Amino acid sequence: MVLALLASCGGDSSATSGGGATTVPVPVPVSVTPTTSAATFARVQTDVFTPSCATVGCHVGSAASGGLDLSAAVAYEQLIGVVPTNPNAKADGLKRVVAFKPDSSLLYHKLIFPAGHHASDYGNVMPTGTGGLTVGQVEYVRQWIAAGAPKTGTVADPILLADRTAQTALPFAPLIAPAPGAGIQLKVERFDVVPNFERELFTYRKLGNTAEMFVSRIETSMRPFSHHFLLYTMAPNTPALAVPQPNAVRDIRNPDGSMNVLNMLAMGYHVYFAGAMTPQSNYVFPAGMALRLPADAAFDLNVHYANHTTGTVPGEAYVNLYTVPASQVTRALSTLNLANNSFTLPAGQRTVIEKSFTFPAQTTIIALTSHMHARGERYQVMLVRPGQPDQMVYDNRDWEHPAMVTFATPLVLERGQGLKSVVTYNNTTAKAIGFGLTSDEEMDIIFGYYY
Structure with missing residues (x-):
């Protein structure tokens, strides 16, 4: 079936990149003047939540993402001791904010830019489409939580908010392809996402398999700023006109932001196969279970990148489909x-x-x-x-x-x-x-x- 465009959060910033560790775009704090008289949580609200999170389409109002409204009137009550809606974070025993325990607080995990700092999938680092908060902003939030997350009083050094050092991430490394006979790798080649633009595209890839395969594990990796990476097969009733041309890049938005209806035609015949909404994912089916793929299989690969910075950022995505022999499959999944x-x-x-x-x-x-x-x-x-x-x-x-x-x-x-x-x-x-x-x-x- 169909999965259409999704919106994202974030603010304006500037971007630079180079070799080694990647310097990610730096959000400009609303206020960088230390104010010792302001309560720490009040500064978290004015310098972090209000400009970067409590924005239209994100964490504000009755339709707030994740049911979390970070507008000034309700943010504190929506955070302290509240069980998150994310099932993985909930299963790990996290709450949105646990007083004195940053590592048990989902809020803290969601602000740390380097991907993979926790084992479970808690969703994308926030704010989506930016380089994340500055080092100083994250440390200010961490100190507030570690000091008991009070609503009033000064418990963190406001000079941290003047630290505009960008969080850094390890250089993007393509996935290592499965060993011969152990699976297949597919990828969306590197492409550019221009400033303040959301780019979503499809590319149709044939696997080249001459016999049926059984997929027991699906691993994905994407460059930062990704919103999702999805794999679709085409429905059996897809007319020839709607079957995409192999390897062509099909953007669903024109450069002026209008929708390219012709490139969206195949979406009406998509059948979901797998997907991820985080930079890295690794889904393993239970023992003895695997998804069957027929001979000469193909996927329509879909990536969505949101760039809310003032610099061009690269997009790129990989997926490894690990396979097992049919003799090891006791349940073929659909x-x-x-x-x-x-x-x-x-x-x-x-x-x-x-x-x-x-x-x-x-x-x-x-x-x-x-x-x-x-x-x-x-x-x-x-x-x-x-x-x-x-x-x-x-x-x-x-x-x-x-x-x-x-x-x-x-x-x-x-x-x-x-x-x-x-x-x-x-x-x-x-x-x-x-x-x-x-x-x-x-x-x-x-x-x-x-x-």
């Missing part, structure tokens, strides 16, 4: 694509849309994720068994970074049972909105893996 493409969201109100999907035969689901656009506030998936109360098995409040939830005990649905999507939208516009491909429209899709 991708789940359950879309509700017939709904209307009235103007100026909050609406809950429900859609049930019944399975004609026993189905075992090992993982689920979801997709909605910016007006989606909450995406729930319910297990529907006739004669029994519906059971919630998936809950996502972050439309930009929906987690892929792998079930320790797979969900077994018998014939006649199914899943139901329950999606809460808040249409704040003056016109009705329905299902569509662009970010001005909405979506309601359950993705997953099953056998």
